[in-house]
Amino acid sequence: MKCGSAFLALFLTGCGDNVNLAQLCQDNEEICNEFGQDSWCKSQRIDVALNRIKVKNDNLDTGKYNLLIAYEGYIKCMSLASQIQHIKLKEKTTLRKNNLLKAKANLSLLSEQSANSKHPHLLYYYWSRESNKLALEEFLALEGSAILENSTAQYHLATYYIKRNTKKTLGLLYRALELHPPGTNLSPEVLQTLATIFTQKKQYKQAYIWLRTYQLLLDKPDDMIETNLNGYQQAKKLDADFLDKVASTTLAKIEAGKFTSPNY
Numbered sequence: 001m002k003c004g005s006a007f008l009a010l011f012l013t014g015c016g017d018n019v020n021l022a023q024l025c026q027d028n029e030e031i032c033n034e035f036g037q038d039s040w041c042k043s044q045r046i047d048v049a050l051n052r053i054k055v056k057n058d059n060l061d062t063g064k065y066n067l068l069i070a071y072e073g074y075i076k077c078m079s080l081a082s083q084i085q086h087i088k089l090k091e092k093t094t095l096r097k098n099n100l101l102k103a104k105a106n107l108s109l110l111s112e113q114s115a116n117s118k119h120p121h122l123l124y125y126y127w128s129r130e131s132n133k134l135a136l137e138e139f140l141a142l143e144g145s146a147i148l149e150n151s152t153a154q155y156h157l158a159t160y161y162i163k164r165n166t167k168k169t170l171g172l173l174y175r176a177l178e179l180h181p182p183g184t185n186l187s188p189e190v191l192q193t194l195a196t197i198f199t200q201k202k203q204y205k206q207a208y209i210w211l212r213t214y215q216l217l218l219d220k221p222d223d224m225i226e227t228n229l230n231g232y233q234q235a236k237k238l239d240a241d242f243l244d245k246v247a248s249t250t251l252a253k254i255e256a257g258k259f260t261s262p263n264y
Contacts, residue, residue, distance in 0.1 A: 037095075048070045159193075171261070194210040
């Protein structure tokens with residue numbers, strides 16, 4: 001099998017390393033070459049391509065929601081990359097700006113095409129991005145139903161209640177972790193939100209555990225987070241070694257689908 005497309009040349013270290021992705025791109029070259037060749041924002045571009053292929057094959061509303069989020073991630077990354085000026089390679093700057101404009105246009109088009117959906121993920125999207133009050137009403141009307149019994153929807157509910165009911169928000173965040181499907185990417189925002197809530201409540205042991213769990217989830221450590229953790233430990237005389245073990249165990253349970261909500 002040959003890796004012939006521009007997308008594969010950029011993203012694959014060898015055909016054998018990502019056979020599934022290679023095959024997908026051979027079958028969907030137009031999608032994989034949506035953006036011009038550039039070394040920036042590779043993981044975000046792959047995310048867009050894979051989600052576009054999934055929407056093409058399945059055409060499900062959950063896939064469209066994931067594609068909207070993927071486009072947003074690419075746009076956020078490329079917005080920064082497009083500001084980098086190349087003195088010798090001005091075409092690089094132009095390419096990135098063109099990629100950014102194309103991503104924004106495709107995001108807008110997909111958003112318009114999905115506007116009439118009643119899927120809870122998309123209802124939440126239109127409320128959170130466009131302040132659509134009707135979408136919010138329809139989303140909240142689904143609370144307590146089986147269709148919201150998934151990690152993403154529980155987190156979405158939590159973001160609505162966070163300024164309205166802290167205890168309920170904690171329950172929703174814990175439920176989001178309980179429902180996390182093993183083998184899928186864990187949303188770091190859930191952990192970050194838990195750390196923020198416990199910091200505001202001045203429950204620093206819990207704040208430390210969730211902030212450490214968040215740090216462990218990141219691809220590489222964040223220096224600012226580590227500074228905050230050290231600040232908690234020193235100011236509150238926390239047993240950091242013990243709490244680090246708790247955080248590590250907690251993350252392992254979440255990723256294995258074995259997390260259970262604590263008392264709160």
